Amino acid sequence: MWALRRASVQLRNQGVRSGSNLIRCSKSDISTCLENNYTGIIDTQEKIFDGLLPPTRFLNTSSISPKSHREVRTFSSQSDAKTTEEDDDDLEDGFSELEMTAGTVISEDDSDGEDIAEGEGIADDAVQNELEVFGVETGAGEKNSPRTQASSEMTGVILASPPVPVSKVLDKWVEEGNEVTQTEATITIHHLRKRKMFGKALELSEWLETKKCFELVENNYASRVDLIAKVRGIYKAEDYIKQIPESLRGELVYGTLLANCVSAANVKKSEELFNRMKNLEFPVTSFSCNQMLILYKRTDKRKISDVLSFMEKENIKRTVSTYQVLINVKGQSRDIDAMEQLVKKMEDAGLELNTQIKTSLARYYAANGLKDKAESILKQIEGDDIIKNRWACQWLIPVYASLGMEHEVERIWKVCESAPRVSECMSVINAWGQLNRIDNAESAFDLMMKKVKSPSTKYFNALLKVYADHKMLAKGKELVRRMGESGCTLGPLTWDAIVRLYVGAGEVEKADSILSKAIKQKRGRPLFVTYSIIMEKYAERGDVHNAEKMLMMMRQSGYTLKHRQYQKLLEAYMNAKAPAYGFSERMKADNLFPNKALAGLMAKVDAFKKSPVAELLE
Numbered sequence: 146m147w148a149l150r151r152a153s154v155q156l157r158n159q160g161v162r163s164g165s166n167l168i169r170c171s172k173s174d175i176s177t178c179l180e181n182n183y184t185g186i187i188d189t190q191e192k193i194f195d196g197l198l199p200p201t202r203f204l205n206t207s208s209i210s211p212k213s214h215r216e217v218r219t220f221s222s223q224s225d226a227k228t229t230e231e232d233d234d235d236l237e238d239g240f241s242e243l244e245m246t247a248g249t250v251i252s253e254d255d256s257d258g259e260d261i262a263e264g265e266g267i268a269d270d271a272v273q274n275e276l277e278v279f280g281v282e283t284g285a286g287e288k289n290s291p292r293t294q295a296s297s298e299m300t301g302v303i304l305a306s307p308p309v310p311v312s313k314v315l316d317k318w319v320e321e322g323n324e325v326t327q328t329e330a331t332i333t334i335h336h337l338r339k340r341k342m343f344g345k346a347l348e349l350s351e352w353l354e355t356k357k358c359f360e361l362v363e364n365n366y367a368s369r370v371d372l373i374a375k376v377r378g379i380y381k382a383e384d385y386i387k388q389i390p391e392s393l394r395g396e397l398v399y400g401t402l403l404a405n406c407v408s409a410a411n412v413k414k415s416e417e418l419f420n421r422m423k424n425l426e427f428p429v430t431s432f433s434c435n436q437m438l439i440l441y442k443r444t445d446k447r448k449i450s451d452v453l454s455f456m457e458k459e460n461i462k463r464t465v466s467t468y469q470v471l472i473n474v475k476g477q478s479r480d481i482d483a484m485e486q487l488v489k490k491m492e493d494a495g496l497e498l499n500t501q502i503k504t505s506l507a508r509y510y511a512a513n514g515l516k517d518k519a520e521s522i523l524k525q526i527e528g529d530d531i532i533k534n535r536w537a538c539q540w541l542i543p544v545y546a547s548l549g550m551e552h553e554v555e556r557i558w559k560v561c562e563s564a565p566r567v568s569e570c571m572s573v574i575n576a577w578g579q580l581n582r583i584d585n586a587e588s589a590f591d592l593m594m595k596k597v598k599s600p601s602t603k604y605f606n607a608l609l610k611v612y613a614d615h616k617m618l619a620k621g622k623e624l625v626r627r628m629g630e631s632g633c634t635l636g637p638l639t640w641d642a643i644v645r646l647y648v649g650a651g652e653v654e655k656a657d658s659i660l661s662k663a664i665k666q667k668r669g670r671p672l673f674v675t676y677s678i679i680m681e682k683y684a685e686r687g688d689v690h691n692a693e694k695m696l697m698m699m700r701q702s703g704y705t706l707k708h709r710q711y712q713k714l715l716e717a718y719m720n721a722k723a724p725a726y727g728f729s730e731r732m733k734a735d736n737l738f739p740n741k742a743l744a745g746l747m748a749k750v751d752a753f754k755k756s757p758v759a760e761l762l763e
Contacts, residue, residue, distance in 0.1 A: 297332040299325065303345060311348035312355075327359050334368075347372040363393045367401040374405035379414060396427040403433060407440045415440050431456070431464045438470045444705065446474060465496050472502055476509035484509060500526060504540045511547045519548060531560055539568045546576035554580065558589075565592055571607050578611030586611050602633040609642040616649035636668055641675040653682045657691065664698070673704050677713075684713045687720030706735050708743060715746040724754040 299318070306314040319325065330353055337346035350369055354361065366389045374382035382402055386394060399422050406415040419437060423429060434456050441448040449471075456463065468491045475484040488506070491498065498506075503526050510519035523541055528534045538557050545553040554576050561569040570593035577586035590608040594600055605628045612621040625643065628635065635643075640663040647656035657679055663671055680695035692714050699706060711732055718725040728747060732739065739747060 297329050297336065298323070299329050299333045300336045303333065303337070303349070304340075311345050312352045315349070315352055325353075325356075325358060330358065343372055343375045347376050361393070363395050363397050366393055367397045370398055371401045371405065374402065379405050379409055379411065396422065396430070399425070399427065400430075400432055400436075403436050407436045410440065410443055412440060412444050429459055429461060431461050431467060434461055435464065435466045435470065438467065442470050442474055449474065463491075463494065465491075465499060465502075468496065469499075469502055469505075473505055476505055476512075479509075479513055481509065481513055481515070500537070500540060504544065507544045508547065511544060516548055519544065531557065535560065539566070539572045542569070542572040542576045543579075546579040549580070551580050551582075562592075565589075565596065567593060567597060567604075570596070571604070574607040574611060578614055581615070583611065583615065583617070600631055600633070602628065602636060602639060605631075605633060606638045606642060609639065613642040613645035613649065616646070618646050618650045621646040634668060635663070635666075637663075637670060637672050637675070641672045644675050645678060648678055648682055653679060653686075660698075664702070670702050673699065676702070676704075677710070680710070680713055684717040685720065687717055687722070689717045689721050689723055692717035706737070708737060708740055711737065712743055712746060715743065715750055718750050718753075719746060722753055723750075725750045726754070 299315070302318050303311055303314060315325070330349070334346050334349055337343075337349065347369070350365075350372060353359075354365075354369075370382045370385060373385050379402065382405065386398060386402065389398060399418065403415060403418045403422070406418055415437065419433060422433060434452055437452045438449060441452065455461075456467075468487055472484055472487050475481075475487060484506070488498065488502075503522050507519045507522040507526070510516075510522065523544055526537050526540060528537070531537070538561050541557050542554055545557065554573070558569075558573050561573070565573075570589050573589045574586045574593070577583070577589060586608060590604075593604060593607075597604060605624060609621060609624050609628075612618075612624060621643070625635075625639070628639070640660065643659055644656040647653070647659065660671060660675060660679065676695050676699045680692055680699075683692040683695060696706065696710060696714055699710065711728075715725060715728070725747070728750070729739065732743075
């Protein structure tokens with residue numbers, strides 16, 4: 146997905162000197178890591194709602210971004226960019242969802258859903274922020290940067306081409322007498338990444354290598370590793386590393402793979418790779434340690450202290466990203482004092498609080514009833530002139546909504562309403578939903594749909610979530626029907642909203658059936674919270690069989706079971722007045738041990754156990 150920042154600087158410099166060099170048409174021995182991939186026509190997905198989705202064939206419009214994670218992510222690497230009025234949301238939105246490659250598992254979000262449920266989604270964007278610092282460009286930098294504003298004829302040719310391999314498009318283009326320069330190639334890859342067209346970016350990268358247009362450096366190989374990881378998976382990327390010349394197989398290459406392992410929440414592979422980098426005697430950097438912090442924030446917060454101890458022992462300085470992760474950990478645990486201590490340490494170290502961190506602070510203050518502190522932070526973000534600081538609107542709106550400050554949401558939205566950006570529309574739809582102003586949320590949605598050229602799943606999901614939160618089943622079903630008519634592919638976030646709609650309507654069995662059908666589609670992994678919400682309802686009913694089934698489905702989907710899931714399962718047994726034999730042993734098998742709450746429940750459930758004599762006489 147990402148071109149490398151250091152590479153882009155070098156290529157731009159080289160492009161000035163050798164911009165007129167023509168591409169040579171000889172083959173490369175190492176251009177073998179990916180088959181031709183291109184957007185294709187696929188059959189209509191299996192219908193989740195009986196009869197709701199139209200029986201048509203359509204272009205698959207789902208993004209292959211890993212925790213694409215970023216329809217719902219709170220932070221982005223461009224958060225501090227003071228964007229100009231020439232917002233290019235339309236340009237991005239027209240292409241960002243068009244890419245699909247054969248054999249790719251398609252997902253709206255590959256996270257476990259817990260960050261989403263908490264309203265905080267730093268994990269994958271923190272990975273991107275860190276890669277920017279490390280030397281990897283994520284394609285989501287400032288919109289007014291020279292590279293972003295630069296135009297490229299090659300970009301236009303690729304974007305305007307039919308769904309055929311990029312190599313064929315460019316071969317024909319070169320035959321027509323056009324030149325391919327290093328600068329133009331760099332700009333094109335940047336724009337393809339920005340639009341999340343990772344398959345095409347990878348095809349272009351391979352084509353450039355095949356034509357031997359310029360000598361490859363470690364940055365180029367790291368960029369290729371990243372693209373392969375995004376398109377084909379981390380194991381294919383790992384295989385490709387073996388093909389890279391040993392002299393160019395350095396920290397940047399392995400660090401890029403590590404970031405992708407973290408983004409995929411693959412704990413085993415991430416830890417293995419981190420240790421391998423140490424064994425290869427690469428310098429241990431804050432980048433690698435921050436990756437592990439991001440990983441453990443999502444998977445096992447107990448290990449965060451181990452990483453911090455390691456950093457202290459190795460004299461590795463904490464960066465803004467380090468504090469960003471730690472502040473969110475403390476904020477999520479409602480430890481406001483510890484969160485403020487981290488802010489003080491950060492300031493004492495001479496590090497500046499960025500907009501992401503300030504927004505997090507405001508949100509956590511709001512969640513803990515500290516309204517004055519939250520407002521103070523929001524005023525800092527807003528500055529003296531909100532029109533001048535228009536870029537801040539998308540950050541301010543959701544926090545004001547969480548504070549219940551309807552008049553402030555209206556004030557900020559008026560700044561945007563005449564010419565809204567997509568990100569602002571998404572924020573205000575969610576905000577109006579929180580404030581129970583459904584009509585306003587629908588109006589903002591209609592405004593957004595008029596703006597985008599090619600509406601994708603994430604736009605529909607914004608309003609669908611509002612309907613789910615307010616148990617508006619009929620409107621939710623109608624919106625899903627519209628999604629189908631627009632050619633959208635349903636994924637984990639949509640499934641979660643649909644499940645919530647039916648659970649809210651009391652139709653738990655229907656929600657269960659929808660989830661089972663979604664799993665069979667193999668278009669991504671359902672969110673952890675999607676399983677949980679159904680399991681909780683079964684537990685309330687004392688439906689042990691189906692609660693056990695949900696637990697098994699979570700495990701089969703690759704999720705790590707935690708105390709909360711076992712607690713809900715015990716509640717199912719308790720409400721059914723049924724004994725739970727061998728429960729402690731089951732937990733030990735998952736490396737869990739009963740906490741106080743679980744021990745209390747187990748004691749209550751033990752009362753339902755029958756004596757050996759009673760069992761014998763039954």
